[in-house]
Amino acid sequence: MIGRLIARDVRRALRGGAWLPVIFFLLVAATVPFAVGPDVQVLARIGGGALWIAALTAALLPIERLVEPDRADGVLDQLCLRGISGEEVAIAKIVAHWLTFGPPLLLAAVPGAALLGLDEPALIRALISLAVGTPALAALAVAVASLTAGLRGGAALGGLLLLPLAIPLLIFAAAAIGDAQAGALKLEAATALFILAGAPFVSGAALRALRT
Amino acid sequence: MLFEGLDLALTAGEALWVRGPNGAGKSSLLRLACGLLKPAAGTVRAQAAALADHALALDREQPLASALDWWAALDGGSVADAMAAFDLTHLAEVPVRMLSTGQERRAALARVAASGASLWLLDEPVSGLDTRSVELLGVAVTKHRKAGGAVVAASHVPLPGGEWRILELGG
Numbered sequence: 001m002i003g004r005l006i007a008r009d010v011r012r013a014l015r016g017g018a019w020l021p022v023i024f025f026l027l028v029a030a031t032v033p034f035a036v037g038p039d040v041q042v043l044a045r046i047g048g049g050a051l052w053i054a055a056l057t058a059a060l061l062p063i064e065r066l067v068e069p070d071r072a073d074g075v076l077d078q079l080c081l082r083g084i085s086g087e088e089v090a091i092a093k094i095v096a097h098w099l100t101f102g103p104p105l106l107l108a109a110v111p112g113a114a115l116l117g118l119d120e121p122a123l124i125r126a127l128i129s130l131a132v133g134t135p136a137l138a139a140l141a142v143a144v145a146s147l148t149a150g151l152r153g154g155a156a157l158g159g160l161l162l163l164p165l166a167i168p169l170l171i172f173a174a175a176a177i178g179d180a181q182a183g184a185l186k187l188e189a190a191t192a193l194f195i196l197a198g199a200p201f202v203s204g205a206a207l208r209a210l211r212t
Numbered sequence: 213m214l215f216e217g218l219d220l221a222l223t224a225g226e227a228l229w230v231r232g233p234n235g236a237g238k239s240s241l242l243r244l245a246c247g248l249l250k251p252a253a254g255t256v257r258a259q260a261a262a263l264a265d266h267a268l269a270l271d272r273e274q275p276l277a278s279a280l281d282w283w284a285a286l287d288g289g290s291v292a293d294a295m296a297a298f299d300l301t302h303l304a305e306v307p308v309r310m311l312s313t314g315q316e317r318r319a320a321l322a323r324v325a326a327s328g329a330s331l332w333l334l335d336e337p338v339s340g341l342d343t344r345s346v347e348l349l350g351v352a353v354t355k356h357r358k359a360g361g362a363v364v365a366a367s368h369v370p371l372p373g374g375e376w377r378i379l380e381l382g383g
Contacts, residue, residue: 001286008271015273072267073267073272074265074267074268075267075269077248077269078263078269078283080247080248081247081263082286082287211249212249
């Protein structure tokens with residue numbers, strides 16, 4: 001049953017502009033050298049952080065299409081009628097969102113890292129850091145989308161909510177790219193796990209509150 | 213507070229026509245019956261219900277048959293009979309977003325019919341339907357009641373499909 005929900009959301013995302021966040025990610029990464037100049041050493045120093053800022057801003061784009069269309073069209077009501085809990089819907093949406101957001105972003109990180117002048121060891125650290133962190137970004141996006149569904153200007157409000165919540169993740173994730181020591185990566189993984197564990201419950205409660 | 217002191221029991225084969233002015237709580241009663249809303253006081257016990265309200269709840273970019281089939285697969289039913297019952301078979305390959313208002317209504321009713329639920333909750337089921345479609349709804353309702361199902365419908369106009377018990381809200 002959850003498999004059907006995931007398949008539906010993946011299908012809808014692929015048709016509904018799943019490539020947009022990836023393009024946006026690359027654009028932001030490409031903008032940084034223009035803003036700070038082409039100095040290779042400066043770029044290599046800030047590259048990891050810039051890559052994560054690009055990932056974070058790209059994560060904002062899909063917020064408005066994650067939950068609100070299903071609320072407006074009564075799909076959430078129909079799922080509830082069939083005894084499917086808000087948490088189950090949230091887990092399905094998080095998995096589906098990551099599938100259409102995480103792997104494409106990892107692929108885009110390769111040219112992105114080249115634009116920012118990251119060398120090969122840094123690129124590998126960046127890929128690991130993004131692989132660990134993007135599931136948490138997907139979970140945050142679904143939670144925030146559930147909280148803001150049905151509100152006027154929900155997408156903008158979603159951005160305001162998501163960015164501060166993602167800051168702990170951003171700190172450790174960017175550090176994990178810059179620092180060869182594994183400490184930051186472990187802290188990033190812990191933060192990501194915490195977000196992943198909590199988000200379905202936040203989202204489930206928000207979906208229940210939507211009905212009243 | 214929309215209404216209080218409402219005591220209602222519906223048995224197999226029965227149909228209830230909920231009437232009342234706008235804002236009397238007809239739609240809320242339907243949502244209470246299927247558990248989407250919780251009553252402020254009292255209890256609701258009901259069989260598994262299928263709801264057709266103002267929301268279509270079908271994926272717009274999908275062909276009608278696939279969109280209906282997605283729900284039927286969750287319910288373990290099949291859509292062919294329901295689509296035939298509401299004269300939608302020839303629209304099977306048409307994307308849901310291309311349907312007219314009346315066709316959308318019929319699609320929502322077919323979604324309910326395909327669900328296999330014993331309690332049908334219909335919010336304004338005949339609005340937007342032409343005379344022939346109203347007849348089709350009558351046939352479907354009669355068949356559902358004969359099979360031991362029950363129907364609750366909120367409507368401003370008389371409904372087809374046999375005798376309806378009337379519940380007046382906010383009158």
